[in-house]
Amino acid sequence: MNIKSIFVNLPVNDLNRTRTFWTKLGFSFNEQFSDDKALCLVLNDGLIYSMLITHELFSNFTNRPISDGTTTQVLTAIQVESREEVDRIVKLALENGGTRYREAADHGWIYYDCFADPDGHQWEVMFSDPNQIPK
Template sequence: MKVKSIFVNLPIKDLKKTRAFWTNLGFTFNEQFSDDRALCLVLNDGLIYVMLVTHEMFSTFTNRPIADGTTTQVLTAIQVESREEVDRIVKLAIENGATRYRESVDHGWMYYDCFADPNGHQWEVMFTDPTQMQL
């Protein structure tokens, strides 16, 4: 079994604010799948996307209550190429309205830092170097 691509769907409160936040971090959107109800955030073109969907539209996909950003429903972790890239992204996120929900962690072979975006979704940005793992 092989999955062709992944689309994570997350509810958002403010489309304009959300677009500005992710754009300021250096990410892009697939405009073909974006409109006045949703944004298609590109994490790795052709493979990984996050659908940032307004609460009104999101409610049409589920019969359960929608998380309002004050609870943790999912932690989304993204892997980047270096420790410096982890620090750069988290710094930019905080400068653009994100909040830190825990301090960075360095395990030697894995380094990560965290932020909650303006909609309250928690993101972990990590760098791993498997050659540094001790068996």
């Protein structure tokens, strides 16, 4: 099996606030798939995206209640190039409306830190060095 790309769909309350938050973290959007009901957050162009969708539109895709941001439905982990990039992204998230739900962890071969975005979705930002994995 070979997956061509992945789209993680998440409900959001306020698209303008969501766009501002992710833009301040240095991310961009695929405007071709963005409108007044959804934003297509580019995580790795051509491969990984997150569709940030208004509750109104999101409810068309499921027959279950939509999370209100107070429960954990999914943890989205993104890998970056360095420990410094982990710290930079989490710092920006916390400065721009994100909240901390867990402290950073350093296991030698993997380092990660976490934040919840303004809608309560939980994100883990990590850096790993496979050469440091204990044998």
